[in-house]
Amino acid sequence: MxxxxxxxxxxxxxxxxxxxxxxxxxxxxxxxxxxxxxxxPQFLVVLVLVSISLAVADQASISKVLGEGSGFIGILGASLIGAVTLIPGFVAFPAAAALLRGGAGVTQVAAFVSSLMMVGVVTLPMEMRYFGRRAALMRNALAWLFSLAAAFFVGWAVSL
Amino acid sequence: MKAFVKRYLAALVSLVAFGVFIASFARWREAAVANLWFQARTMLLVVPPIFILLGLIDVWVPRERMIKLMGSGSGARGAALAFGLGSFAAGPLYGAFPFAAVLMKKGASFNNILIFIGAWSTTKLPMLLFEASALGARFALSRLAIDIVGIALIAWAMNLALPAAEREKIYANAAAMD
Incomplete structure (x- = not known):
């Protein structure tokens, strides 16, 4: 659209x-x-990285991490999965909603959504091409840390 | 020819690796191929208008104008413009990087570039409605609120932590991309 x-x-x-x-x-x-x-050239590398990572981390394995592993490990796992996957929002949001209905915690889902949007491990080759290794790694590390904080905030706000 | 091979070496290696991957892992073969096809289609669909727009910006927007709008002296208005540009932009995050390069080339400040990237990644307004309908308004709005804080925080921290020399290198790199 x-x-x-x-x-x-x-x-x-x-x-x-x-x-x-x-x-x-x-x-x-x-x-x-x-x-x-x-x-x-970086585009092509990213294409392959995305395709493989999404095949391995499919929805079934994602929901396994988010569903059973509640608590901090689940949050950590969710944010790591979000960091290494690249899914457009119109696919990610309904999937996240399905995870919530399936019993995953709000904080876990928020960690997944936040890091999915802010952190891009698979797109690092492209980011480095424009911003250099140092700035690209720094931005992603900061964004990943922040996505954890954001997850706790959203989890808290929804529970109010 | 040699330069071409050198530039595309990593891409060739990845494509070969992809071939090896689907040959050795039967259980992920189908999904990986479907993903490759889907992602390639998305990229080919989203990318042309983005690059056309940034080509037009490159040709038509004078550097003085961009410095005034989003340069280091542009203050809160420059930051707001960077935020708005990022929020209304469409497409995945990798579309933001070439855009940011053109903005840097034209003299936008590093702080505003970081705000632009942050906004592009998290505060898509059309997506927000979609997120609210899927995950609830409370979820979407609280994520939006905290992410705006995060964008500012990350921009501030990176500005602080990145040495001036590194920043200059990034700008020189952007200027050389013609």
Whole structure:
């Protein structure tokens, strides 16, 4: 759905740009392609990492960690699974809701959702390409720690 | 040719590793192949408009303008703009990185870049409605609230912990990506 909005925006931008200046529009497209080709190698690596990690950490094994292992181990496991997986929100939220209905704790589910969004272990090759090893690792480590704190907060807020 | 091979070496190794993986683990074969197909389709679908938009920004937005809007002197308004840009953006987090590079190239401050990345990752407004309907409004809203705090905290901590030389390196790297 938001992909359509993205396309509309890109097409509108291109049209406006072409009306104003053909040559500059061509330059923009050239730059767009060059930027894309620049990240393509890392893209391919990420593609493979994501596909394998998601195959191994499927919903059944995720719910096993979140369901039985309540308590801190469950929270830790949930945030680690969230960190190494890359699932779009429209898939993750219904899955998380199913986990909740299946008896998983709110804090565990919140840890999973938070680290899923903020931490990207499998996309690290791309992040490092733009931000360098140090900043990329630092951001992910901080985001992972924070996702634990966020999980406790959400667990507490929902229990009120 | 040699440069090409060098650049794509890691990608080639991963693809071979993928082949070895699906050949040796029958129980994960089907899911892994389905995932590869799904993720590749998502990337190919989401990525073109993102790169077209950042190409347009690169060509049309003057550096002085970006510095004024999101540079180091832009204050709370710059931060709010970075937050808004990230929140309304669509697509997975990896779409944010090339975008951030163009913003850096144009002179946005590192703090605002970090806010932009943080917002892109967690405060998607269209997704929030979806999250609320799946997990409850209380869950979604409290996560949103705490994540806004987290975005600011992480930006602050990274600004503090990252040496100026490293930051300059990141900006030089972004400027070289043409």
């Amino acid at each position: 938001d992909t359509i909005a993205l396309y509309l925006l890109a097409v509108a931008g291109l049209a406006a740009s072409a009306l104003k200046d053909r040559k500059k529009t061509g330059m923009a497209l050239k730059k767009a392609f060059k930027a894309f080709e620049g990240i393509l």
